[in-house]
Amino acid sequence: MSVRPDLSLDIGSLHLANPVMPASGCFGPELGDLIDLDRLGALVTKTIFFDRRSGNPADRLTETGGVMLNSVGIPSPGIDGFLTSVLPRYVASSPPTIVSIGGLTIGEYERVAARLDGVSGIAAIEVNISCPNLEAGGLEIGSDPMAVEAVVRSVVARTSVPIIAKLTPNVTSIVEIAQAAEAGGATAVSAINTLLGLGVSLEARRPLLGNGAGGVSGPAIKPVALRMVSEVAQAVRIPVIGVGGIATARDALQFLAVGAAAVQVGTATFTHPDSMLRVIDGIEAWMRERGLHSLGQITATIGKRAPERADVAASALPRIRATALEAPMGHP
């Protein structure tokens, strides 16, 4: 096959040249010193709050038992600092910019979204719902379906760009949360955020991180993320962006195969700063080897939706099944 595979896709009005983008928090324009950012499907900012805020006390991150544990605490320049000094550095690159927003109350999400509305260069908003809700005793907004629907609905009402709800895995039913985001009018969901964890130093008799608990990330969480993305993709009609432990093209292809429309790469960028480029190259090479010409031939080919896909190349499907499926589907 000499035809170059088409890696592009659309999420609402958001057009991506390829399905690979950074996970919020694991990226900044500084990375442009090391890799060509123009090759990415999209850029995703750190979570922006309305007001300036500092991060958490040291230590903010560590590696333990093969995973990364972090509680950086999302330091933010606030919406004014973001618009004047951060956003221009993103817009200088050609991929669409997705702005991650946060809030400690539903009202804060609304105010941030309203300030972003109509600002040139913002292609979409990702709503980080893994923030403590100060109006509900610090309970994570993302763990309450009613709060999620309310936040998404209020953000959608104040902006014209696509809204992506970033789902936390620290819930009993992520499907229920995803459906709430869909009901609130989200264009897409991304899953998953980090898993809540704790590292302990026996010698120092205190947690490894200054803030106590933190978020677990890295390749070890991939099976958790794949399971959740697979379930969510089957339960909602909006696109799902898969994130969690993706480090290689094969990881990304597994997410696409269980129904993700696109993927985000987080911790792997720390290990090898060019991980995202290698994922893009690897997806393209994998498609070329199999004579696949579009992502649609991969998306949701594993799982309940697979039999409905009439457009899947007959020769491709069995090989995808044979090579991409590492974990049993359904409940582990």
Added chain:
Amino acid sequence: MVSGAPSLRSYRLTTLEDDGADFRVRPMLIRAPVLRNERLISDYWQLTLDAPAVADGAQPGQFAMLTIARQDGLTPLLPRPMALCRWDRAAGSIDVVYRVVGEGTAALTTWRSGEQMTTVGPLGTGFKLRAGASTILLLGRGIGTCSLTALALRGVSEGVRVVAVASRRDKQAAAGAALYGGDGSIEIIDVLDTDGSSDPAAVRRELLRRFDVTGPDQIFVCGSERLLRLAADLGDSHGAEVQVSIEAHMACGIGYCHGCSSGAPGLGEEAPLVCTNGPAFRVARGALA
């Protein structure tokens, strides 16, 4: 770098990056071939990488992020910040000295000549050697000495008198005088825990003897909270500027992950980042309570 950054909260640190003394180059991502990776003594190792892009722009006190996981591997997950101990611009090589203290550094010993290591550098705001400084004092302990060696060589090349305290546990700890090289142009005070010579009071007596007429213009410290306290004290009494290199857990090394905030208060909403605002910082006068 001084470990245990949280205890540095008792010091007021200010950033050196606005001093404009050094030209900081854009960091590069390279796959650096390993030239040598050899044990120096006991658990101390020296790694030499073929990394002209890093060597070209390196300044004393800067570091590189070395990914110990091989190119197709993910373990360990996080790269390690390593002080640039020495570099050779003509040869295009950089040296780092590391001590095997955990799984990551143990894995680093398995790297062989010819293998290519994911490397990002040069990184960070290094030490600032003032124009006109005639004498500088370097206080280094253990592996922290490696952050000071390049500065010593820079000082010597600029005709500055360099006095270096090289503190270590015992003679099985490599990170002492040997790291400064042996050409005699640096006045090295090699002190050990085993004979009590590394005790800060003993180090102070020796330094007062050396500096009985003229004190140092600048003091640079790395690797020990006790030596930092001594440096701050000597800085106050001699009217010398004190700079410290500090250590922190970090993931990106270039400023976007914010994992390495120094926790130093008093500099705006978000504390300075060790990776870009540091690792070298100025210790404010009268820092000791």
